[in-house]
Amino acid sequence: MGRADQPEGYREIILTQGNALSPAVTLTGVTVSFDDKTIIRGIDLEVPAGSYFGVVGSNGSGKTTLAYIITGILRPDEGSVDTHGLRVGMVLSNPANQIVSLVVEEDIAFGPENMGLSSKDILARISSSLGAIHGEYLRRELTSSLSGGELAKVAFAGQLALDADVLVLDEGTVMLDPVSRANLLMTVKELNRAYGKTIIHISHRLDDLECAETIVCIENGKIAMRSNGVLGLVRDSSRLDISGIEPGERLIYRSLLADMGIHDHDLKKATGILALKILMNV
Structure with missing residues (x-):
């Protein structure tokens, strides 16, 4: 529940941590075909609410089609998709394609305005969603002046303003420089940890998914492997080679x-520990 001094729209943005015991998205026997070619082949998948869920696969593996199925952009030819009454939002690989206004705050307001919310609630949603991405400074900026990383943040803010419970990120870092990529990944992590958003992060880069608790590897439209975290996949190097996935040196x-x-996730500290171990064994 929101605070009594806030409008209703504010309450809907700031969510409590999701219940990881209940599902956010369930796919059962999902199959999708285009022009007699099967893209998704009988996938069964359950994403826990409040989790950070990773999907990795090479180009053409079917992972983007899977994203469209989860968000309702496409319907499966066979099987079912259940989002359990939750709202699902998506950030595209090129976030510029989902920017609709010249000014950031107007872009974020577009969805709530079309929902028929009051001006007071719309302003509350703009403020709350920008706060969630640490993007208050972008409020009155021209969208045409933003960097790729900033556009991605604004796209996230737009989905938050629509009260999305589940956020699907499809190759969201592919157009970003290393600094913008790191900043965006930190934002996604915070939306999951601090705001309880269920994250479904789809990428061909395994190192984008370091924060994912569960990862599935998509190969030829099927789930080829599941792992609790990225390191389990890294250890199965033969499977990664078959799937065309580069784990990265890190x-x-x-x-x-x-x-x-x-x-230790901090590689500088971990390297220091390794150096001490080597010295102690010399």
């Missing part, structure tokens, strides 16, 4: 350290 190094009993 994850290979993290996997090596983990095999040596060093699990």
